[in-house]
Amino acid sequence: MSNSVIGVDIGGTNIRVGLVNEKLELVCKETTLTSDFRTANEMFMAIKQMIERVDDHKSADKIGIALPVPWKQRTKTIYDATNIPCLEGIEISYIKRFFTGYEVHFENDVNVVTLLESEHGASQAYEQSIYITVSTGIGSGIILNNEVHHGAHGYAGEIGSMVISDNGRTHSTLYPGTLEALCSGRALEQESRNLYGNEATVHLLFEKYQQHDEKAIGVVNTWIEYFSNAIASLMQTIDPDIFVIGGAVIYNNQWLIDKIVESAKTKVFEHLSDKVNVVLSKFGPDAGVIGAGYMALKNDKGVRTA
Numbered sequence: 484m485s486n487s488v489i490g491v492d493i494g495g496t497n498i499r500v501g502l503v504n505e506k507l508e509l510v511c512k513e514t515t516l517t518s519d520f521r522t523a524n525e526m527f528m529a530i531k532q533m534i535e536r537v538d539d540h541k542s543a544d545k546i547g548i549a550l551p552v553p554w555k556q557r558t559k560t561i562y563d564a565t566n567i568p569c570l571e572g573i574e575i576s577y578i579k580r581f582f583t584g585y586e587v588h589f590e591n592d593v594n595v596v597t598l599l600e601s602e603h604g605a606s607q608a609y610e611q612s613i614y615i616t617v618s619t620g621i622g623s624g625i626i627l628n629n630e631v632h633h634g635a636h637g638y639a640g641e642i643g644s645m646v647i648s649d650n651g652r653t654h655s656t657l658y659p660g661t662l663e664a665l666c667s668g669r670a671l672e673q674e675s676r677n678l679y680g681n682e683a684t685v686h687l688l689f690e691k692y693q694q695h696d697e698k699a700i701g702v703v704n705t706w707i708e709y710f711s712n713a714i715a716s717l718m719q720t721i722d723p724d725i726f727v728i729g730g731a732v733i734y735n736n737q738w739l740i741d742k743i744v745e746s747a748k749t750k751v752f753e754h755l756s757d758k759v760n761v762v763l764s765k766f767g768p769d770a771g772v773i774g775a776g777y778m779a780l781k782n783d784k785g786v787r788t789a
Contacts, residue, residue, distance in 0.1 A: 489534050489546040489585070490776030492592060493517070495566030495619035498526070499769070500533040502543060503776030507603060509769050511537040523573045527581040534582075546585045547779030548578070549592035549771055551622070555637035558589070566620050588779045593640060594631050595774030596766070597624025600727045601631075603777075604765035609724035613717060614764070615642065617710075618730035621663045625721065643667070647712040665709045668732050674702045689736050707739065711746035718751050718759055729764030737763055 486505035492498070494517060501512040513533045520526040534546070552564045564570035579587050597614035606612035606626065615623040621643040625632040632639045643663030664670060668685055675688035678698050691699035714726060733739060740761050748756040766773055 486780065487538070487543045488776045488779045489538060489543045490772040490774070490779070491530055491534075491546060491548045492595075492771030492775050493526075493530075493548065493550055493567070493570075494592060494771065495551060498530065498533075499772040500530060500537055501769070501772040501776065502537045503773055503780070505780065507599075507773055507777060509773055512769065512772060513537055517567060521569060523569050523577070526569065527578060531581050544585060545588065545779040546582055547588045547590070547595065547775035547777070549590055549595045549775040549778070551592045551620070553637040553641060554589065554591040554594065555633045558637060586779070588782050590775070590778050591622075591624070591633075591637075591640070592771055592775075593622035594624040594633075595778045596729065596764070596770045597626060597640075597727075597774075598631055598781075599766060599770060599774040599777050600764060601626045601629065604770075605727045605762050606725050611721070611723045612725045612727060613640075613721065613723045614727045614729070616730035617666065617668065617728065617732040619668050621667050621730075625723075627721075642713060642717070645713055645716065647709050647716070662709070662713050666706055666713075668730070671702075671706065671732065678702070685732065686735070707742045707746055711743050711750065714743060714747040714759065714761065715750035718747065718755060722755075724760065726759075726761040727764050728761060729767075729770055731768070733763065734768060 488503050490501050490503045496517055497514050498517050499512060499514050502510040504510055513536060515529060520529065550561065551566055552561050552570065559575055561570050561573045575589060593614065593616055600606050600614050601612055610629050612626045613623055623640040623642045625640050643661060645662045646660045647662050648660045648665060671685045671688060675683040675685055679687055688699055688702060692703045728740060740763060744759050744761050747759050751759060764770055
């Protein structure tokens, strides 16, 4: 049997399905909008059809599914699917029924990228690292002593709910003042619309920033202030060797990383200030689907399935 696997990355905005080979190369990929599906049945039927197209020769016998929910090894039911309500309360055994004939592995969507970056990417040289994605929402994964840290209940890394300001604004279902409510792609899009009209985008906001528009500068500088609050807090609680940051907001505006570091250095203990190390993800926009595939490649049969 081929060492190729199927990676399925279910995100708040897009669902990506790909055939990943043993060299961690994405051989073939399909993408669809998450919002196209009203029910879990519709979603997983579509994913099944996407798998059939990306692997029409049936070369893979394993599927890695990355879900945007808290996860630990023995999880049986999906809870707190904040960005994809149709997944709330769905049994893992129900999902597996769509993929008979495959060995199916599950994991949190950010954790699969965290593991990929730790073992083959930007944080490979370090034993303690944190990966953060800034996209529709915000999530992270934590590596302690070269192992993904899930926490006692599977919620480790849910930094989107970290309170980083007493500002009352919110653009998510989370409490006001949280990192996701103030710094996610959804939050930036709403700020852009507030300034430039209902059709405005995050891209327009950063374009206006580069054009020295004072309103855009104010929004982006506030974003840097809030996000660096989170980095400083994580630096002084978990003390990682390195932060790896990915997601559409960062990939499209990589200059933000230097601004984040500059601000975070002023908020940590003096002897930590020169140890704030933040870098860009190695695997880019396809990290989620490659990471999902890698998780399936890495695990033996029966491990991490519910």
